[in-house]
Amino acid sequence: MNAIFPTPDAAESERLLTPEELEAALRDIGARRYHILHPFHRLLHDGKLSKDQVRAWALNRYYYQAMIPVKDAAVLARMHDAELRRIWRQRIVDHDGDAPGDGGIERWLKLAEGVGFSRDYVLSTDGILSATKFAVEAYVHFVSERTLLEAIASSLTEMFSPTIISERVAGMLKNYDFITKETLAYFDKRLTQAPRDADFALDYVKRHATTPELQRQAMAALTFKCNVLWVQLDALYFAYVSPGMIPPDAWQPGVGLVAGADGAPQPAGAKKTQGTDVPRLPRGVRLRNDETRGKYVLLAPERTFDLDDNAVAVLKLVDGSRNVAQIADELGKIYAADPRAIEADICTMLDGLAEKRVLER
Numbered sequence: 001m002n003a004i005f006p007t008p009d010a011a012e013s014e015r016l017l018t019p020e021e022l023e024a025a026l027r028d029i030g031a032r033r034y035h036i037l038h039p040f041h042r043l044l045h046d047g048k049l050s051k052d053q054v055r056a057w058a059l060n061r062y063y064y065q066a067m068i069p070v071k072d073a074a075v076l077a078r079m080h081d082a083e084l085r086r087i088w089r090q091r092i093v094d095h096d097g098d099a100p101g102d103g104g105i106e107r108w109l110k111l112a113e114g115v116g117f118s119r120d121y122v123l124s125t126d127g128i129l130s131a132t133k134f135a136v137e138a139y140v141h142f143v144s145e146r147t148l149l150e151a152i153a154s155s156l157t158e159m160f161s162p163t164i165i166s167e168r169v170a171g172m173l174k175n176y177d178f179i180t181k182e183t184l185a186y187f188d189k190r191l192t193q194a195p196r197d198a199d200f201a202l203d204y205v206k207r208h209a210t211t212p213e214l215q216r217q218a219m220a221a222l223t224f225k226c227n228v229l230w231v232q233l234d235a236l237y238f239a240y241v242s243p244g245m246i247p248p249d250a251w252q253p254g255v256g257l258v259a260g261a262d263g264a265p266q267p268a269g270a271k272k273t274q275g276t277d278v279p280r281l282p283r284g285v286r287l288r289n290d291e292t293r294g295k296y297v298l299l300a301p302e303r304t305f306d307l308d309d310n311a312v313a314v315l316k317l318v319d320g321s322r323n324v325a326q327i328a329d330e331l332g333k334i335y336a337a338d339p340r341a342i343e344a345d346i347c348t349m350l351d352g353l354a355e356k357r358v359l360e361r
């Protein structure tokens with residue numbers, strides 16, 4: 001029989017374990033099935049993957065990160081106890097942040113950008129392996145449909161994540177010249193968040209799994225979750241390592257990278273803004289006064305850009321009919337400045353926005 005996945009013997013699963021025995025049984029599941037054991041992670045941590053294979057991992061894992069707060073909102077919706085919700089909701093805050101630009105999802109986007117992806121491509125979720133989506137969605141369904149005890153127990157893989165995170169960060173920094181500490185900043189916070197969350201969940205499971213059947217369910221939930229993580233790596237391995245069979249529609253190396261990242265087309269002479277250009281905001285992009293924060297922001301689909309005062313002054317004059325020279329003339333009048341002197345700064349500022357694709361000209 002398969003020694004890695006033994007079936008607990010029937011008599012053992014009938015017996016009520018002490019809370020300590022239950023914890024040991026849960027830890028044993030992790031010791032045998034957690035994704036730290038997967039060959040893809042070994043290759044990733046040991047520096048054996050190509051840059052494109054690391055990119056495939058970062059891109060697919062974004063989907064997991066983006067869905068974790070959806071999963072936690074589903075768990076929260078099952079909780080009838082305000083005290084419990086108050087604790088659990090911190091997980092959603094950790095991932096979503098309290099403001100745009102903050103939180104774990106944002107930090108994962110930075111990781112994906114750090115390996116060369118364009119933010120828009122990652123956000124689109126185009127190119128994510130179907131198997132990744134199926135696995136992650138199975139997790140969301142699981143916590144929605146099973147008991148609260150099972151939902152909480154399924155998060156217990158986090159007991160094992162500090163070890164894999166430490167190994168991953170050290171290994172990737174050492175072995176890949178394109179990986180920096182800033183790129184991996186996502187993991188810094190996880191080293192405190194994961195133990196805090198896991199301690200709470202473990203305590204809950206030990207106190208609520210009070211019959212052999214409930215204990216069996218908690219163990220099965222953790223096994224299920226290990227499999228959710230494991231099959232995502234199977235799919236990555238199959239598509240991008242061996243046999244390297246990338247499914248139709250999945251990410252192909254070279255796609256979705258920022259101009260200039262290796263493998264991506266070089267910027268076609270990256271157009272520079274000139275005085276005669278007429279700047280305009282693309283469809284879906286708006287200048288908005290964010291009253292709660294007392295500042296103007298540029299709102300784009302799924303993104304918000306903070307603006308400095310100069311950018312706000314320029315963007316208030318961007319109306320799709322004035323050209324850059326005319327905008328400089330207007331600002332020259334308002335600020336008693338030489339329009340020709342500020343025109344160059346305006347062009348540089350607009351180039352920056354155009355590069356982020358929140359301005360056309």
Ligand SMILES: O=C(O)c1cc(C(=O)O)c2c(n1)C(=O)C(=O)c1cc(C(=O)O)[nH]c1-2
Pocket residue numbers: 068154155156157158159160161164165190229
């Ligand atoms: O880096 C990892 O290997 C790893 C593993 C896990 C995990 O074990 O589920 C999580 C995370 N990271 C993580 O970053 C994260 O936010 C997270 C949330 C959860 C969960 O089940 O609620 N697991 C994990």
